[in-house]
Amino acid sequence: DAGVTQSPTHLIKTRGQQVTLRCSPISGHKSVSWYQQVLGQGPQFIFQYYEKEERGRGNFPDRFSARQFPNYSSELNVNALLLGDSALYLCASSSGRSEAFFGQGTRLTVV
Amino acid sequence: AQSVTQLDSQVPVFEEAPVELRCNYSSSVSVYLFWYVQYPNQGLQLLLKYLSGSTLVKGINGFEAEFNKSQTSFHLRKPSVHISDTAEYFCAVSDPDYGGSQGNLIFGKGTKLSVKP
Numbered sequence: 001d002a003g004v005t006q007s008p009t010h011l012i013k014t015r016g017q018q019v020t021l022r023c024s025p026i027s028g029h030k031s032v033s034w035y036q037q038v039l040g041q042g043p044q045f046i047f048q049y050y051e052k053e054e055r056g057r058g059n060f061p062d063r064f065s066a067r068q069f070p071n072y073s074s075e076l077n078v079n080a081l082l083l084g085d086s087a088l089y090l091c092a093s094s095s096g097r098s099e100a101f102f103g104q105g106t107r108l109t110v111v
Numbered sequence: 112a113q114s115v116t117q118l119d120s121q122v123p124v125f126e127e128a129p130v131e132l133r134c135n136y137s138s139s140v141s142v143y144l145f146w147y148v149q150y151p152n153q154g155l156q157l158l159l160k161y162l163s164g165s166t167l168v169k170g171i172n173g174f175e176a177e178f179n180k181s182q183t184s185f186h187l188r189k190p191s192v193h194i195s196d197t198a199e200y201f202c203a204v205s206d207p208d209y210g211g212s213q214g215n216l217i218f219g220k221g222t223k224l225s226v227k228p
Contacts, residue, residue: 004154033214042115042201042218043155056215090154094214099145102154 002026004093004103012109013081021076021106025093031055032074033100034066035090043090049074078108086110113137113204117219125227126194132187132222134202143205144185145216146176150198158200161185172196197226 005024013019025032031050035043045058049068068074072093078085086109092100118133136142143162147155159170166178176187185202200223203216 031214033216035216035218040220042117042203042220043216045215045217048214050214058215092155092214092216099157099160100214100216102147102156104152104154 004091004101006089006091006103006106008106009104010107010109012111015081015083015110017081018077018079019081019108021078021089021091021108023074023076023091023093023103025072025074025091026095026101029093029095029101030072031094032068032072033092033094034074034076035092036060037088037090037105039087046076081110083110113142113217115202115204115217115219117200117202117222119222120220121223121225123225123227124192127191129190130188130192130196130224132200132202132224134185134187134219136183136185136202136204144176144178145203145205146170146174146185146187147201147203147218148172148198149201149221155201158187192224192226194226194228196224199223 007022033048034046037043047066048056052068063079066076088105090105091103094100114137116135124130145160146158149155158174159168161168161178169175174189199221201221202219
């Protein structure tokens with residue numbers, strides 16, 4: 001079975017641009033969560049979606065948004081990129097109370 | 112709000128020696144606790160989890176952890192480490208009142224384990 005897949009793996013953007021990151025959960029998993037991991041820190045929770053509804057939002061500005069599609073895949077959008085948005089963005093999927101499985105992440109560099 | 116403190120940012124240890132990575136969390140009525148491992152340029156892999164029941168939890172790769180409610184700790188241990196255990200380890204907590212799922216995890220800052228020959 002395929003694990004959680006994220007695309008792209010690496011991305012370089014310029015300040016002020018917009019970016020969209022994609023995540024496909026494990027088959028059968030209805031929950032997708034997004035995390036930001038800045039170099040040298042632990043992952044920080046951004047969003048959780050379950051059955052296409054937002055279930056939780058971390059302490060991130062409104063420049064960050066996400067959505068979940070009928071097939072449970074998800075997109076994370078970040079507008080007006082700042083240098084401080086440079087990070088590894090991780091997607092995790094889970095099913096109900098099961099453990100969260102993480103993808104390999106998307107490394108975003110803002111220059 | 113929940114918080115997680117990993118008391119050591121780096122832990123160097125020789126191969127075949129025992130190791131303990133410390134984790135404390137802020138008190139709560141009940142919590143779920145996890146340890147994840149991250150290899151360079153990789154995502155996170157679950158080592159073990161505590162949801163309820165026995166306070167001694169065994170995980171993959173010979174790791175184990177003990178949940179101590181009175182000390183609000185969840186320290187990770189391995190009796191004999193290998194070079195391949197070199198990685199970053201993250202302790203995390205999930206509020207079980209948060210929808211019952213593990214979709215909202217609060218992580219510590221991580222501990223870099225460096226195993227030397």
